[in-house]
Every structure is written in structure tokens, then in C-alpha cells.
Amino acid sequence: MTIHQLPAINNPEIFESLICDLFNEIETKNSYKKFGGNGHKQKGIDVFSSIDNIVIQCKKKDLSQRDNVIRKQLLNDIEKDVLKIIDENLKIKTKILYIASTYKNHPDLDEYCVELKEKYNLKFDIIYWGWNTIAEYALKQKTIIERYWKDFVITENSEEKKLVRNLELRKKITKDFSDWLDYSLDNRKVRNRMLLRAFDGKQYPKNEPDENGEYEWFKAEILRLYHNGIEFINMVRQIQVYENNTWEFVNENSEIKGKKINVYEIGKINFQDIVDYNIKGDEFYIYPHFFCKFKYKGTPFEKIYYQNVKKVYEIFEL
Numbered sequence: 001m002t003i004h005q006l007p008a009i010n011n012p013e014i015f016e017s018l019i020c021d022l023f024n025e026i027e028t029k030n031s032y033k034k035f036g037g038n039g040h041k042q043k044g045i046d047v048f049s050s051i052d053n054i055v056i057q058c059k060k061k062d063l064s065q066r067d068n069v070i071r072k073q074l075l076n077d078i079e080k081d082v083l084k085i086i087d088e089n090l091k092i093k094t095k096i097l098y099i100a101s102t103y104k105n106h107p108d109l110d111e112y113c114v115e116l117k118e119k120y121n122l123k124f125d126i127i128y129w130g131w132n133t134i135a136e137y138a139l140k141q142k143t144i145i146e147r148y149w150k151d152f153v154i155t156e157n158s159e160e161k162k163l164v165r166n167l168e169l170r171k172k173i174t175k176d177f178s179d180w181l182d183y184s185l186d187n188r189k190v191r192n193r194m195l196l197r198a199f200d201g202k203q204y205p206k207n208e209p210d211e212n213g214e215y216e217w218f219k220a221e222i223l224r225l226y227h228n229g230i231e232f233i234n235m236v237r238q239i240q241v242y243e244n245n246t247w248e249f250v251n252e253n254s255e256i257k258g259k260k261i262n263v264y265e266i267g268k269i270n271f272q273d274i275v276d277y278n279i280k281g282d283e284f285y286i287y288p289h290f291f292c293k294f295k296y297k298g299t300p301f302e303k304i305y306y307q308n309v310k311k312v313y314e315i316f317e318l
Helices: 012-027 067-087 107-119 129-137 142-148 156-176
Strands: 048-049 054-059 096-101 125-129 193-198 215-225 229-241 246-251 259-270 273-276 289-294 303-308 315-317
Touching: 012 048, 012 054, 012 142, 048 107, 067 096, 067 125, 067 193, 107 125, 129 142, 129 193, 156 215, 156 273, 215 259, 229 303
Parallel strands: 054 096, 096 125, 193 289
Antiparallel strands: 048 054, 193 215, 215 229, 229 246, 229 259, 259 303, 273 289, 303 315
């Protein structure tokens, strides 16, 4: 069976065009069109149909941000757009306002749309369409797929290519990093420090957080390979383990009731999220740099777990 993966549209203008075309395909009336553009007063909407009395606001979001940051942005955006429609006296008759976003579906956003209707005693409904819904409808429209994702339709053949690419990368890393991976942590003659960088980051070499407090590069120690990628030690932390085998982190305010243990915080980076690496580093940091996709809440780690520093077999997971 052919598997389709539809990546979110990163360009806001193309995203608006997608939503306009998609609604025209779904409704088969060809009555949807963009409402103005750059330099025009859009009054809280991007696309509309005067026949269906539907208006649409498109929200292209930076999906590398944390989930709670994106949701907070959307909650603020939705209310602002509703107020624009009210305050700027939109002349288009409105039965439904759709909020279409590249962010995923979420019940908090659905509920908030209902709350806003009640709060402002609106005569129109507000419906949130996250990327799950948009992709579901898009996959049913051949013309939409051909127009917007012609080069991104995932088939069994390209899945094979992805597997081959990951295996080749594993072989290359195994060879290039043999001075680290062929030895245990205690027996290595070279230091373990590496630099993990967002492949599309703009902060380097400055080490300053973005507006959301996230960093696009940081140091970590290479640990070992696992079946899908590489593990790195992010830091050493302290936990306390109780008699019932539950545990929690120790901080300066913790009341110690259990056994204190030093643990490595270990992050897993999938091969498919490693774009490339530079084993020699550069003029700022002369140790290896890994260029990765920071798509897991602002980090490259698909999973994080904890390992007893003194007992490698003792694992603690969140």
C-alpha cells in the first residue's frame, strides 16, 4: 500500500493558496478566493466564499517550537482575528469562520473556538482545522496532491531509499567515529564532546536563545549507537529512588527520602534527523559538529532517558 506523508507548507502565501484550492475542490463550486493580500486590510480573514458565506483565516506556524508555545500563539491569534472581524465591520456575510493551521489538531483549540462564540455572542461558528484535518481532506484530492506535494508523496520505493540512506549513514558514522564508538567511555583517548546544531539555525556561533527561550546548538557527549541512530549524554543529573521503585529528580529544595543516584541524561537522535556532520569542526569549536533537525520540542532527541552512572544496566524512563 502506498503511504503518503504530507509535510506542512512553510510558505504562508502558498499555504493560503492551498487552503483556497482545497475548499474549492471539497465544495466543487469554485467560489473560494483570497481576500486581498500584502498591503490590503484583510480584516481578520485570508480566504472567503460569498456563496457559502464562509471565511477562512490561515495560520502558518513554526513547528520547531514547543507545543505549548504554538498553542498559546494560536489562542491569541484566534481571538485577535475574531475581534478584527467585529471591529473592522467585515461586509462579507459570515456563517462559519474556519481557522486553518499548519499546527496539529488539538481539543484545547476546538473548545476555545466554542468559548469565543459564547463570549462575544457571535452569529457565526468558529471551527479549527489543524494539519491532521487539512491533510486528511487533501489526500482525497488528486489535483491538490499533484499541485502541492508532487515531490513529497512517499511510496514504498522512497521508503526503501530512506532505509538505504540510514544504513549508509550508520556505516559512515561507525567508521568515522571509531575512536569513540569502539571504546567504552572510560577507555577513550579522545574527548567525547560534540556540538549538536540545528541544520537551519541562525544563532551560531552566538549562544543566545531565541524569543521562545530555545537554543539552536549545544554541546553533548557521544555515547553509542542504537538501532535507529546515535545516543548522546546531555548532562549528569541526580535522582532519588524510593522503595517502590518510583523516582524523581533531586533539586536544592528536595526532601531526601530515597536513595540518591547520579544519572546520565541520554538523548536519542534518529539517523533520519541527522542531515550531515563535520568531524573536524571549525574555527570556533574544533570538535565534531552534527547538523540535525531540531523537531522534538526544540531539540534533536526523539527520546530521552536516564542511566545510572555506575550501573549501565539500570535505566530510568519518564
